[in-house]
Amino acid sequence: MAGTNSERVLLAEGPAVILVEPQLGENIGMVARAMANFxxxxLRLVNPRDGWPSEKARSAAAKADHVIDGTRVFETLEEAIADLNFVYAxxxxxxxxxxxxxxxxxxxxTLRAKFTAGEGTGILxxxxxxxLTNEEVALADEIVTxxxxxxFASLNIAQAVLLMSYEWMKSGLKDLTDVAFQPLEQSPATKEQLFGLFDFVEEALDARGYFRPEGKKPKMIDNLRAVLTRRAFTEQEISILRGVFATFDRYSRKNPRGSAGAGAGKGADGADDGADGE
Amino acid sequence: MAGTNSERVLLAEGPAVILVEPQLGENIGMVARAMANFxxxxLRLVNPRDGWPSEKARSAAAKADHVIDGTRVFETLEEAIADLNFVYAxxxxxxxxxxxxxxxxxxxxTLRAKFTAGEGTGILxxxxxxxLTNEEVALADEIVTxxxxxxFASLNIAQAVLLMSYEWMKSGLKDLTDVAFQPLEQSPATKEQLFGLFDFVEEALDARGYFRPEGKKPKMIDNLRAVLTRRAFTEQEISILRGVFATFDRYSRKNPRGSAGAGAGKGADGADDGADGE
Structure with missing residues (x-):
């Protein structure tokens, strides 16, 4: 659900969005929500067909009340943009x-640069x-498409506002690859950790007769190490894998972990290797 | 209005969009429309609450019938992505x-590169x-946010699909500054054309006693030329301006263009200077 969260920054600045003769309150509300998202x-309305304020708009705005409350209505497009310096159609x-x-x-x-420089900006x-009519487009400085x-080129009005709002937000990012949250911190494994895993798995497999026929053992080890190397595991992943293999190594279906006869066959190595995984 | 146009290319390829347990047919339809736009x-649906097909979805899709007709329904997310190679959540x-x-x-x-390489790709x-639940996210390769x-972070489902579809489209553009249509061709004016405009306007103003007092004439000419130079006019604009000034020069309110006494005071210069403007 949408909503404001007092601990988080509410961004509320940037170009004015000017809707010329919008018809449905629902659309105005969805426009307000899209604006708030980014x-x-x-928001400025020129001659909205069903008047203003609009309960339908407020409802569709999904709690973007700060946009709805601040919306201003004008009779003409000229009045709506009179105080602005630069306008896109x-x-x-x-x-x-x-x-x-x-x-x-x-x-x-362009809007970000002009806004930052203190100009009044807007998007029609x-x-x-x-x-828009040609006469309305003529009042703008430039066209955006x-x-x-x-x-299949027709966007609805809220979608068009969403895309421009999204690009506005992106224009303020230092880096377009920025994301709001990151995966948990992980360190790449060292080769020593990786080789420890090789040794561990190869010994456990060897003890079970995995490498047969004997002549194929070098190739089988190559293949196994290729599989374990390819992903460039992190330390955490190495730890998880050790836990997995240790579990196979130490426990059986008959004597699972925690049962009386379990774990008898192995020493200390890997006893805390994260068998609980993840 | 949305619609297909048989003369224009209908793009219809790229990653599958997978909606997990969507509730409202309207939303599914708006998703289809957003997909078609870009x-x-x-479209694949996992266990849609109100079943499928859906008349509400078709109606909200605003003629994106090719998406609606091709939509497939699955009982589980695992089945829905079984044939794919790489999936975003x-x-x-x-x-x-x-x-x-x-x-x-x-x-x-990333999706564009994998799709181009022949991989099956999808977005959840x-x-x-x-x-999505954590278990569902776990089935994906990577996360996108x-x-x-x-x-005010909550996007509705059709908006989220719209943004990913839009970025998909952009990822296929050679140049992000590309636009689907261009303004009418214009050539920058040569300095000769600009100087011709200077001469014309300055002579017409001088004849009317504009440059007073005489000592200020050089500065007034400087200022006038600065105004006429600043915009780096195109040939067409120079032509339009010549038409405007020629009209002021040749006609009066009392003797407008086309009236009996009009145009008597001037020679041939500029007679076809585009007085009809634009």
């Missing part, structure tokens, strides 16, 4: 004009059914 | 495990309310 907060259709056409990645970087989105499937 | 086509929450965590950009590039998406607003 840190945008300023989004469009899926080819427009025959001289205005520069940008990819979302480029548009987001058209009506659900037929987008999405790299869509040529034969 | 060229994906293979999407998750918003931190998972405590050793699996690599990737940003969407990286995940899409969890239930609407609580995503989105760079969201920390205090």
């Amino acid at each position: 840190g945008l907060s300023e 989004t469009t899926a259709r080819e427009r025959y004009g001289y205005k520069p056409v940008r990819a979302p990645v480029v548009a987001a970087q 989105f058209g009506r659900e059914r037929w987008g 999405f790299p869509v499937n040529p034969a | 060229g994906l086509s293979e 999407t998750t918003a929450r931190e998972r405590y495990g050793y699996k690599p965590v990737r940003a969407p950009v990286v995940a899409a590039q 998406f969890g239930r609407e309310r609580w995503g 989105f760079p969201v607003n920390p205090a």
Whole structure:
């Protein structure tokens, strides 16, 4: 479920999203949610068909109340962008004009640079059914369009806002490969640890007659070591594997771990090798 | 409106999208539409709550019928991914495990490379309310997570699919700055064309007594030329500007273009300077 969490940063800045004559409150709400997901907060509506405020919008916003509460309504697009310095128009259709056409990645970087420099910025989105008029596009500085499937190009309004909001968020990342959380810390195993595993497994297999015929033993060992080397195991993984092999080595189905006769055949080596795994 | 257009390429390839226990048909339909928007086509459902086929899904898919018609249903996640080689799990929450965590950009590039090499690839998406279980995540090779607003992190399922589909599409572009259409061709103006505009405007202004007092004329010309130079006009723009100034020069409110007394005061220069503009 969506929701605010007081311990986490609520990003709420960036370009204004301007919806021109949106029809359905649900769509406005989904736009607000998409904006909130990626840190945008300023929503402006030009002449929304069903009026404002809208309970349907608030409900669809899934608790993006800070966006809904701050939404402002204007009668004309000109009024809605009067205080801004730089505005993009989004469009899926080819427009025959001289205005520069940008990819979302480029548009987001441009918006980030201008926003950081203190300019008022905005992104225009058209009506659900037929987008922006040419006259409305003419009020923008540049056009942004999405790299869509040529034969299936129509994005709904909340999806278009989502993609621009997402690119806005990405434009603020130092590194596009950044992720919000990391796997548990692991150290690559040393060769000594790996060789210890080889020895352990090979001895246990040898004791069970695995290497037959004797002449094939060198090749079989090569193959086994290739399997155990290929993944570049971490220390933790080596430990888990030792635990697994130790379990096979020490216990049987008849005398499992914890049973009276279990573990009698082996010494101290590997006794705490993490047989509980993971 | 969404729709297929027989003259345009319908992209329909790439990783399978696997929805685990989706609840609402509408969401499945919106997922199908998002996939189609960005060229994906293979949808697999694990145990959909309301069964399959679903009229609600078809309706919400907004004519992404090729995705809906090809959707396959499985009883378990294991069956759903049995034929694949490499699978991502999407998750918003931190998972405590050793699996690599990737940003969407990286995940899409990895999927593109594996898909191109002929591997079967897929992306897992969890239930609407609580995503994937740890056991389900464990079946994937790697994790992908989105760079969201920390205090407003919950994406709905169709939005998550949209973003991964969008990154998939982008991973196939030669250049991320590519756009599907370009502005009308324009050539930068030559300096000669620009100087021609200077001369024309300065003469017309001088004839009207614009440069007063006389001592300020050099500075006023400097300023005027700075304004006309700054934008690095194209040939077309120079032509439009000449048309504008020629109109001011030749016609008055009293004797507009086309009236009996109009245009008498000037010679041939600029007579076809594009006074009709744009």
